[in-house]
Amino acid sequence: MTKPLALTLGEPAGIGPDITLQAWLRRNALGLPAFYVLGDPAFLAQRAKLLDLPVPIAEVRLEQAPEAFAAALPVVSTGHRVTALPGRPDATSAEAAIGAIRQAVADVRAGRAGAVVTNPIAKAVLYRAGFSHPGHTEFLAELAADGGALPQPVMMLWSPTLAVVPVTIHVSLREAIEQLTSPLITSTTRIVAASLRRYFGVSRPRIAMSGLNPxxxxxxxxxxxxxxxxAPAIATLRNAGLDVQGPLPADTMFHDAARKSYDCAVCMYHDQALIPIKTLAFDEGVNVTLGLPFIRTSPDHGTAFGIAGKGTANPASLIAALQLAARMASQSS
Structure with missing residues (x-):
């Protein structure tokens, strides 16, 4: 991969800055791809000092990031000053988080970066600032729109142990059931199958589809x-040549033997998909948004305000997100 990854700051008061600094420190030991952070350089320098981490911060222009990465954490300023303290988001939090996402997408779409990797955001903080999207996934779809046509974003949670996709995402269970249709299941699964072929090198994806009810x-x-x-959606997909099994009882889909029979599980609602992968691979899980005209990955956890700034946050999921983004970018090139 020749282009650096664009890493967003995320919620400044959360653990995003902490795990970013720790990931950079492990760059050589783990062979991490070059990345740059979109955010406030002074803020990141302060967090490094607070955590007593020997991470030099280099404010750079984007084109300087790959060369700077070897000796310092390259930060491309978004122009948003951050004053939030660990665990205490303030008025600068939402603007900094949103600005970083916008710039990361712009960089990738302009061909300046290889993929977008996003640190966790605090949805409640963004909502209070007027953010109108349910989450990252839906905001990214808006930023990816061409000529007013919104792509269908599909949220995949991936790990070496299990990959899952919820058909409905950030809505209540009642609304999820109301949203569920055969066309939505069909279009979601088509995107999953195409992405498994393009980004993961699976020539004939095997997809297990859950039922909705017990x-x-x-x-x-x-x-x-x-x-x-x-069942009608499965029939349509099979007629199109896709290898889809189901509908299967969700409570028997995720044991060891069952997982060996498929490449990805498509589930009907958020928790039906996320509970098993967060149980099996909490530290290694990666959130991947499929169906966009660019690659986006993210750690599969939240802001963890309670441990921000304490030096105990585990960077494993962010490291996995960086590695997967680079793998997907190389696979698709």
Missing amino acids: HAGEDGTMGTEEDTII
């Missing part, structure tokens, strides 16, 4: 969505 509806006695919504 026991996948138990032949209609515990719900009919499997027969009326999910």
